[in-house]
Amino acid sequence: MLKAAWTKIKQVLIFLSIVVIGLVFLLPLVWIVMSSFKTRVQNFALPPLVIFKPTLDNYIGLFKLQNPAFMGDFRNSFIIAVISTAISLVLASLTAYGFSRYEVKGGGCLFGWILSLRFFPVVAMAIPMYVLFRMVGLLDTHVALILVYCIFNISFAIWFLKGFFDEIPPSLEEAARLDGYSPFEVFYKVCLPLVRPGIITAAIFCLIQSVNEFLIALSLTARVAETAPVALAKLQTAVGPDWGKMCAASTVLMLPVLIFTILVRNELIRGMSFGRLK
Amino acid sequence: MNEQAVASRSESGSEDVGTAATPDRGFVRLLLGPTLIFLIVMVIFPLFYSLGVSFTDYTLGGSARFIGFRNYAELVTGGDLWVVSLITLRFTVIAVAIEMVLGILIAFALNQRLPGVGIARVIVFLPMMLAPLIVGYFWRFLLDQTFGLVNWSLGLIGIEPVAWFVVPRNAMAAIVLVDVWQWTPFVVLLTLAALGTIPHELREAATLDRAPAWMKFRQIYWPYMKFPVVLAFLFRTIDCLKMFDLAYVLTGGGPGDFTTTLSLLVYRYSFLFFKIGKASAISWILVIVIIIIVNILLGVLMPAQKPEEEAVSTGL
Numbered sequence: 001m002l003k004a005a006w007t008k009i010k011q012v013l014i015f016l017s018i019v020v021i022g023l024v025f026l027l028p029l030v031w032i033v034m035s036s037f038k039t040r041v042q043n044f045a046l047p048p049l050v051i052f053k054p055t056l057d058n059y060i061g062l063f064k065l066q067n068p069a070f071m072g073d074f075r076n077s078f079i080i081a082v083i084s085t086a087i088s089l090v091l092a093s094l095t096a097y098g099f100s101r102y103e104v105k106g107g108g109c110l111f112g113w114i115l116s117l118r119f120f121p122v123v124a125m126a127i128p129m130y131v132l133f134r135m136v137g138l139l140d141t142h143v144a145l146i147l148v149y150c151i152f153n154i155s156f157a158i159w160f161l162k163g164f165f166d167e168i169p170p171s172l173e174e175a176a177r178l179d180g181y182s183p184f185e186v187f188y189k190v191c192l193p194l195v196r197p198g199i200i201t202a203a204i205f206c207l208i209q210s211v212n213e214f215l216i217a218l219s220l221t222a223r224v225a226e227t228a229p230v231a232l233a234k235l236q237t238a239v240g241p242d243w244g245k246m247c248a249a250s251t252v253l254m255l256p257v258l259i260f261t262i263l264v265r266n267e268l269i270r271g272m273s274f275g276r277l278k
Numbered sequence: 279m280n281e282q283a284v285a286s287r288s289e290s291g292s293e294d295v296g297t298a299a300t301p302d303r304g305f306v307r308l309l310l311g312p313t314l315i316f317l318i319v320m321v322i323f324p325l326f327y328s329l330g331v332s333f334t335d336y337t338l339g340g341s342a343r344f345i346g347f348r349n350y351a352e353l354v355t356g357g358d359l360w361v362v363s364l365i366t367l368r369f370t371v372i373a374v375a376i377e378m379v380l381g382i383l384i385a386f387a388l389n390q391r392l393p394g395v396g397i398a399r400v401i402v403f404l405p406m407m408l409a410p411l412i413v414g415y416f417w418r419f420l421l422d423q424t425f426g427l428v429n430w431s432l433g434l435i436g437i438e439p440v441a442w443f444v445v446p447r448n449a450m451a452a453i454v455l456v457d458v459w460q461w462t463p464f465v466v467l468l469t470l471a472a473l474g475t476i477p478h479e480l481r482e483a484a485t486l487d488r489a490p491a492w493m494k495f496r497q498i499y500w501p502y503m504k505f506p507v508v509l510a511f512l513f514r515t516i517d518c519l520k521m522f523d524l525a526y527v528l529t530g531g532g533p534g535d536f537t538t539t540l541s542l543l544v545y546r547y548s549f550l551f552f553k554i555g556k557a558s559a560i561s562w563i564l565v566i567v568i569i570i571i572v573n574i575l576l577g578v579l580m581p582a583q584k585p586e587e588e589a590v591s592t593g594l
Contacts, residue, residue: 015392021384022398025405025463031427032416044425091313098309102302110314117321119568121520123541124561127548128324128331151320154313183305212409214523215541219549229411233527243419250416254408261407265400272471272506 029254036247043243058248065238068231070249077228080142081210084149088206089199091150092157097187099158100165101173111162117155125151126219133220140222148216153206160205160271164198165191201271204264208257228253332559338552349559358535358543359560363567366539369450370518373457377514380458381465382507388466389473399470406463410523417456418443418528446536449529453537456524461517465510472506473499508579515575519568540564 035043037054063070098104099111129148130139138144168191176190177183192199217227232249239245261268332349336342353359388399405413420427421442429439442452476499484498522541525531531538531546538546544564548557 011390011392014387014390015394018387018390018392018394018398021387022394022401025459026401028416028420028427028459029404031420035419046425046430048425048427048430091316094309095313098306102306102309104306104310110310114313114317117317119516119572121541121544121561121564121568123520123522123544124328124558124565125324126545127554127557127561128327130548131327131331131554132324147320151317154317158313183302184308187309208407212411214409214411214526215545219545229409232411232415243425247416247419250412253412257407257409258404261403262400265403268403268467269399269471269474272467 029258032247032254033251035243036251038244040242040244043247058244059252061239062245062248062252065235068226068234068238070228070231070252073226073228073231074252076142076225077211080145080149080225080227081207083142084146084153084210085203085206087146088150088153088157089203092154092202093161093192093195093199094187095154096158096161097165097191100162111158114155115159117151118159122152122215126216129216130219139220140224140226142225144220145217145225145227148220149210149213152213153209156209157202157206160202161195161198164195168194197267197270201264201267204260204267205271208260211257328558329562331555332562334555336553336555338548338554342555345555349556350563353556353559353563359563361535362538362540362543365450365535365537366519366521369453369457369521369537369539370515373454373461373518374511374514376454376458377462377465378507378511381462381510382469382503384462385466385469385473388470402463402466404463405460406467408460410460411527413460414456414524414527417452417459421452443529444533446533449533449537453524453528456528457518457521461514464514465507468506468510469503472503476502511579512572512575515571516568519571520564540567 034050036058037056038049038052039055039057042049042052095114099107104110125148129144133139133141133144173186173190176186181189211227212229213227214229214233217230218233221227221230232246232253235246235249331342333344333346334342335345335349384402388395388402421429423429423439423441423444426442428442433439440448442448480498484494489497520541521539522545525537525539525542526545529537531542540560541564544557544561547553547560551557
């Protein structure tokens, strides 16, 4: 009797703490979105306004700006992220499969090296990349950012996908080979479809990682290939302490990522267990 | 129970895979070749370039002169590298410790079968998907001394407004706070994923078992959680050591240099002072520090086995 009551109390306490946790992580986001619909005066109101008449002025003002030009920068971010993700996934799925299935001389070392790229400080990369791209005349181009993002995306995707390929039973491939499939067909027609959840999750992570990247974009771009995060960093000097516009910019940048996250919430956990959780 | 769990893990590991290989050399070249060529061109050149240039007094636009170890000597004997390293290290230790403890606790809470857990999980995952730059950016608004939501909420429970970005201690606390808000979810995610891999029978046995909670944790949960948790720890440590975006946008390294991280220092030397040589030297010191710390961590956390083998045998 006492024990049942204790279990009940425990459940209620855990439930309450879950509510608190949810609020702590959600409230800041809600507040930013709300503030983006407030006027300048409303954003400086004390106590903070919860009920107010929303306005779209911040968004309209934001997209009218010429420097930073948000519209163009969004397009840049999008193009760079998509192309870099596509290239990375093609290369990484080939390589991850190779590492998973074949004994290569020095393969362990090579795999370790590719993983360690993830640990390499980005800032150490920024200087040589700046010099390199200046030399070949690719500074402030989409190509430069795509190439650099491919390094990080490939490293991540190989590491991520290898776990998924490892989970495929070898007997399946042997059977396919006996049916007369060539090694490439085994990879393309048998294994690749099986790791599709992994590839989708990896793609989402690569996309988000590329869209979010700031330091390399800040160092390698000026006007033409400037990405959205760089525009955001420039915004304060452009508009002064205008929190409405700044919250509007944050909201516009956050929204696609938030929607994506909500859509793939289940794949997220499954992906992080590397094919183990079915 | 413990041994069983471990055995079932290694069974599904990769030892039995890979033996399916028949020598198809051309095919293996096709699989690995393109990636390796790309990475070697894109990574090896910059690496050697920055190593080389760190031994010169190269300033952007000027000419480079070989000066041996002088950049390194100046940095080691000078003040700012040590101060900044210490700041970075202190930030890393505090932030990672809080994130690990909170992350594991939240993961256990979200692993319960209770109403609302599904929604709470999604909410918790949101911050880590956002750009650190955006997060730092809007937290500056939330932490505004007069008009910010945080100080206003603190006022409700009778706490005086905190001058977040004026007092050095508070500025550090602000960075830790925002980093914890954004990255505790990463620890939660990895832990939750690990908890999900525990077989149902084992979990049911755990609920029926009358053993003390701590014993249950050691015997049932920990074998499954160990590698993901270590992984999360490693990732968080390294990301904190090389942290740039948050310091750049939230405090700008200030007040004074009290929240300047190593990455921020490198950035300043290269893109504000254009001292490429010296900036490269600092970045190499950062690389070496990270390598040392990673190796210490791997040595302490995963004894007896080589890190690579470990990573492979867990399927990571």
